[in-house]
Amino acid sequence: MKNASVVDVQGFIDEHPFGRFQRLIFFMCFVIVLLDGFDTAAIGFIAPSLLTEWHLAKPDLAPVLSAALFGLAFGALASGPSSDRVGRRSLIVGAVCLFGVACVASAFSKDIAQLTVLRFVTGIGLGAAMANAVTMMDEFCPTGRRATVTSLMCCGFPLGAALGGLLAAWLVPHAGWRSVLILGGLTPVLHSALLLLKMPESVRFMVANGKSVERIRAVLARISHEAINARGFALTENAPGTGSNGLGVVLSRSYVIGSLMLWLAAFMGLLIIYALFNWMPILLKDAGLSLKSATLISALFPLGGVGAVLCGALMDRFNANLVIAACYALAAISLFCIGVTAGNVTLLVPIVLVSGVLMNTAQASMNALAAKFYPTEGRGTGVAWMLGMGRFGGIAGSFLVAELVRRHFAFAGVFATIAVAGALSCIALLVKQLAPPQVFRTAPDAVESLSH
Numbered sequence: 001m002k003n004a005s006v007v008d009v010q011g012f013i014d015e016h017p018f019g020r021f022q023r024l025i026f027f028m029c030f031v032i033v034l035l036d037g038f039d040t041a042a043i044g045f046i047a048p049s050l051l052t053e054w055h056l057a058k059p060d061l062a063p064v065l066s067a068a069l070f071g072l073a074f075g076a077l078a079s080g081p082s083s084d085r086v087g088r089r090s091l092i093v094g095a096v097c098l099f100g101v102a103c104v105a106s107a108f109s110k111d112i113a114q115l116t117v118l119r120f121v122t123g124i125g126l127g128a129a130m131a132n133a134v135t136m137m138d139e140f141c142p143t144g145r146r147a148t149v150t151s152l153m154c155c156g157f158p159l160g161a162a163l164g165g166l167l168a169a170w171l172v173p174h175a176g177w178r179s180v181l182i183l184g185g186l187t188p189v190l191h192s193a194l195l196l197l198k199m200p201e202s203v204r205f206m207v208a209n210g211k212s213v214e215r216i217r218a219v220l221a222r223i224s225h226e227a228i229n230a231r232g233f234a235l236t237e238n239a240p241g242t243g244s245n246g247l248g249v250v251l252s253r254s255y256v257i258g259s260l261m262l263w264l265a266a267f268m269g270l271l272i273i274y275a276l277f278n279w280m281p282i283l284l285k286d287a288g289l290s291l292k293s294a295t296l297i298s299a300l301f302p303l304g305g306v307g308a309v310l311c312g313a314l315m316d317r318f319n320a321n322l323v324i325a326a327c328y329a330l331a332a333i334s335l336f337c338i339g340v341t342a343g344n345v346t347l348l349v350p351i352v353l354v355s356g357v358l359m360n361t362a363q364a365s366m367n368a369l370a371a372k373f374y375p376t377e378g379r380g381t382g383v384a385w386m387l388g389m390g391r392f393g394g395i396a397g398s399f400l401v402a403e404l405v406r407r408h409f410a411f412a413g414v415f416a417t418i419a420v421a422g423a424l425s426c427i428a429l430l431v432k433q434l435a436p437p438q439v440f441r442t443a444p445d446a447v448e449s450l451s452h
Helices: 009-015 020-053 058-086 088-106 112-138 143-154 156-175 177-198 203-208 213-220 225-229 256-286 291-298 301-317 320-340 345-373 376-406 411-434
Strands: 006-008 232-234
Touching (some): 006 009, 009 143, 009 203, 020 058, 020 112, 020 143, 020 156, 058 088, 088 177, 112 345, 143 156, 143 345, 203 213, 203 232, 213 232, 256 291, 256 301, 256 376, 256 411, 301 320, 320 345, 320 411, 345 376
Parallel strands (some): 006 232
């Protein structure tokens, strides 16, 4: 290293331990995902209070409950190409500040219309922050630990949602529903100040976009002081380049099939998750369970997000497409089994828990899969657009179950239909596996950034 001239940045990251600097980046990104989970779920926690204070009927809540989901989709779709042009750091700082300010403003809404608009704006910030946090973390990870670390970071989302429920249960009776939104907004505003001071720009992005060697060296020196000996830096990609960036990469001939399959898998996965989050208690109660039993059993489903860490470790050791496809396939089987065991609580409890572990694990692991699939020039867009397309699946999930109920589908029929979505996610990843982009290694002198 002492006589090094041009250093490959990913090789440099791979050769050194995952140290204090990278752990700081992980912490900052984990908090973003945690706050994303808290703020996304916040509206559900305060919904009963809204009904009472504003004298609303339950259908009146539909726009405000879906507004953040539309915002999440729009924010992800818009931020991806921007991050591939201007960088990850500025998008992350701006997005976190935006959703914090919008969430605080939501606490002062005078009516449901104002709250709906502000929830949409909050969703834009949430969607942009989540997508770029995934991309940033992936680009500072050693190659052999990318999926594990990224999946561990994504566990912050269900943890944030659960934390929000606990805090809301205490805050709403003592300080009112507005206090939940104020807490959910002030925390990201404060975190955006930390991000502004401490969050670096992605070194992979800087090399790919010809930024100054001094800037790249300053960031890599925080991983190891050996970087100060480098005269220049190069970027070796394990995914083929296309000569373009952003959407030009994602929709290029090399990547379009894989992109479409990622979108389909994410769409179907979130369709299942949001459908069950919103409808499982009602479906179980209608199937003959008591309200208490239906609620407690339904609460088991979201607990499975922590399984993403194990899945990430398997993705780093084996074929990532096949690992997640297997999770979706087993999830589809377990969802079908829920439909045929509704009358047996003894069987229903473990099956719901297993389906939750499989489903949430598969969905959380999709972030790492997308980040791994694309080259640096299109990674921000690739991850963000997969997340954005997936959010539309979340919106569709609630409407699908509502339509099935309207058509008088039996309990088993509803879950059999939902299970089909899991099978489609599995098939999509198998198609992606069969149609990979051509892989080559870019010569370092084709992408190096040298000081003079």
